[in-house]
Amino acid sequence: YQLAGQLFNLSLLVSLLEVIVAGRDCLVAGDSCSSDETCSPRLRTLRQCVAGNGNMKLGPGARSQCASAVSALLSSPLNGCQCKRGMKKEKNCLSIYWTDVFLAGLNLVESYPYETVHRDYDYVRWPPSQLVSAFTFINLATLTYSTSDVNRCLDAAKACNVDDLCQKLRTEYVSVCIKPTAKSGLCNRSKCNKALRKFFDRVPADYTHELLFCPCTDTACAERRRQTIVPSCSYESPEKPNCLTQMRICKADYVCRSRLAQFQYDCAPSETSSTGCMQDNYGACLLAYTGLIGKCYNNPNYVDNSTSSVAPWCTCTNSGSQKDECDDFLGYFADNICLRNCKKMFFGYYTPRLRPKKVEKQEYLNEIKCRLKGWNIMCIMEH
CATH class of the missing domain: 1.10.220.110 (GDNF binding domain)
Structure with missing residues (x-):
């Protein structure tokens, strides 16, 4: 059990490092979550919550299920991920971003979808x-x-x-x-x-x-x-x-x-x-x-x-x-x-x-x- 726990923690750490190296790319974070048996069902629940406030698809216990998914995913690599302007699959990346924003309850002053881009303008820098x-x-x-x-x-x-x-x-x-x-x-x-x-x-x-x-x-x-x-x-x-x-x-x-x-x-x-x-x-x-x-x-x-x-x-x-x-x-x-x-x-x-x-x-x-x-x-x- 101890070895299994260590392997699980190592797997989680690798996934987290992949996201950090990728600049917290929402696509990478989404793929990492989807391949994780614990994170994946919570992400599906979250998407259902975002799509219809959870009421129709999740049944009477929708509110508590949504709250539980939000609480769990706030500590996942999805939290705080961003996208790159003009990237391939930009729309897919942004769909993950807005799901994350919905979960965290952030507003535009606290959160923004794209990574900061630095250009070679003196006045920019x-x-x-x-x-x-x-x-x-x-x-x-x-x-x-x-x-x-x-x-x-x-x-x-x-x-x-x-x-x-x-x-x-x-x-x-x-x-x-x-x-x-x-x-x-x-x-x-x-x-x-x-x-x-x-x-x-x-x-x-x-x-x-x-x-x-x-x-x-x-x-x-x-x-x-x-x-x-x-x-x-x-x-x-x-x-x-x-x-x-x-x-x-x-x-x-x-x-x-x-x-x-x-x-x-x-x-x-x-x-x-x-x-x-x-x-x-x-x-x-x-x-x-x-x-x-x-x-x-x-x-x-x-x-x-x-x-x-x-x-x-x-x-x-x-x-x-x-x-x-x-x-x-x-x-x-x-x-x-x-x-x-x-x-x-x-x-x-x-x-x-x-x-x-x-x-x-x-x-x-x-x-x-x-x-x-x-x-x-x-x-x-x-x-």
Whole structure:
């Protein structure tokens, strides 16, 4: 019996170490639990509890069975596991994560679905003390940029075009998003967003950020930036849907729900922080924002070509008694000091990968050509 107990403890330790080495991956934790004769039935019970509150599938004793499963699994490798953005079987991983969150009774402030991603941006890796010092010298409210000799959004497009992966996946999503279907003559929104997801998940952030957050001082540049995610296909409709309806649809989808939760965590505003962000992590906030594009049903984007304000394609009109909740959701985009400061700091830090010494005459002609075509997306891609 003593030997059996030691072997059991050793097996449990190996399983736990596997999860730790894997970065507490929920898929690994789930597989480990499923192969354990003690953990597996409790996980099945838990999933039944999550699916229907336990009442229908577990019978009269559902409440106590659910409580027992929760208590047992809180000490398992499942507790505290996370997923990686864009990973294979991401949806399966997230289904395990949300089961775990349901068990622990955690809220979004305490828990978030994705592992922290570190990128090679100096401004991302600044510790809070250096960020405060930076803010001492940079007035973000009045920060301006000299773009008289360069169109940074055009430079961002050029930088993408000289990178094989960026150019390939950008061309791919644009061609999908502008292609009309034979039946309706309209684009295929589902395929368009799938291609957008692929682009933003696989292309390095130093390219995608430059395309989305390049600073503009004129409407021509701003319209090029707004057209980056092909709004006419990816989200625009004759009438804006209600934001609360879109939120309910999003929360029913594991991936959309997770991307929104990550955005709300990484871009949480703070009135007491010198950076305006509760997490003091600009890079994580920008990554979380781009993670929403193509994943959620109301892609956030620039509201027009005259400002740098962003918002999802929805409205709070006719929200009734939930108007305040709806306004809070919209405000997380349109009136979020953290997100606003993230974009401004990126504008100030931004150094294009491909910046010509002078803007040649042909580039001016190309810009004029695109304006005359009403900023046709293919024109933007070609130039």
